Amino acid sequence: MPTTALFMITLGIITSTLTVTATSHWLTAWLGLELNMISILPMITKQKHPRATEAATKYFLTQATASSLMLLSSTLNAWQTGSWDITQLNNKLSCIMMMSALTMKMGAAPLHFWLPEVLQGSTLTMALLITTWQKIAPITLLYMISNHVQTEIMLAIGTLSIMIGGWGGINQTQLRKMMAYSSIAHLGWTMTAISVTPNIALLNIIIYMTISTPVFLLLTSTSIKTLQTTTTVWSSTPTTAFMLTLLLMSMAALPPLTGFTPKLLILDNLVMNKLTPMATALALLSLLSLIFYLRTIYLVSSMVPPTTTQSTMLWRLKPSHSQLTTILAPTALFNITIMPALIV
Template identity: 80%
Template structure:
């Protein structure tokens, strides 16, 4: 990609997200989300392949539909209340439509079908962008309207996302699709807490972005795209394989790794609000995600010498991600010692 085009795309993605996060008018937020979508499309179609064209088409249609629903919800709210202020979403129908539109933009269940297909048709770098940076703007809007959200709707969306994110990822052999279902499951935890504890929901998505970024960077550095080629990671770089295993276990929310902290806080809040059956169901559904995280971790470490690998070794280790990865991994693996301070 030419340097000028890359600079314009990066500027568009950054500026549009900042526009949404600093907006207080629905039309400004809508404009920022549209600019964000247009900036990401060239990144998806970077590969000259029919699969990437299909992924870009699905991404465009889904995002355009969500933007239309969002515009309808904000217009209906302005018609009823006379205000375009984001924090004044008082109309219940508008609030329900807005939550549905933002869930579609992020890829939360039951409007999640586009996310695995788009990630599979994109590069690992683009998949990293879609699963992390592209969620900042919708999550910010959800956080701003959290006082008006109906807890029943967010709990249903969150529970479905955790269930589908765990169930859908079990059958996958492609890592990009598996990470897409992992993103859906983590979005479920965020949606569950957004109406009862928005600060904890924000903490959950920040920790998820901190963990998933080095995961994608390590996968990109080692050119690993399937579970079969993951068996070559140990012979390629034992340190990379070990760090990738720890990061996956952190995403699986195993203590004392960082991914366990927000899940514990969310379950604690649900029990505090007399939602113990919901908390129990979420804890059980999260075990589905644990299955494919443990399977992937087993493949990373079980092929250590003298065991022979099951596929051809990929001698394409790249070094230009090491500094960023080394800076993020300690944050992604930070232990649970800060939890008592967060609970107080």
């Protein structure tokens, strides 16, 4: 892709997200989301492959449907209340429609159907962008209307997302689809917390983004895409295998790593709000996600010497992106060791 085109696309993605986060008018927010969608489509189709075209088509149709529903919801609310302010979403039907549109844009259950397929047809770099940066705008809007959203609906969406994210990830052998279901599960924790404690919900999604970014970059540097090829990581780059193991353990919310902090705070606040059965159910459902995280960790670390790899793939290749691994080492260690500071 030409440098000028890449610069314009990157500028469009950044500007659109900042527009949505800074506005208080529904039409401006809708315009920012549309610009965001149009900017990212050329990057998805950059890879000349039918799967990339299919992923871009699915992404476009889903986001266009969500944008139409969002525009209808804001128009209905303005017709009933006379206000286009984002924080004045007082009409109940408009609130439900808006929440459905934002849920579809983020990829949370039960409107998650597009996310695994789009990520599987994209590159790892695009998968990183879709699961992190692309969620900032809709989560910001959901945070702004959290006072008008019914708690029962949000808890139901959050619980369903955690269950589907864990259950769907168990059956996957493709790392991109597995990370897609991981994103759905983490979105479930965010949706659960946003109606009870919105600030902790933001903390949860920020920590997820800071942990998943090094994970995707390490996967990109090693060119591994399936669970089978994860057994060759130690043979080529032992540092990457060590960092990837710790990062996946943090994403699995194993104490005392960073990923455990927001989930502990969310469960604590659910108990304080007399939602102990809900907290118990979420803690049990999180074990589903723990299964495929531990399976991946086992495959990454099972080939540590003196064990020899049984795979004939990739291990003969020289490690690439060694500079990227060197840069990511302190970043990854920072992301998995900040829990004591957060607890204090």
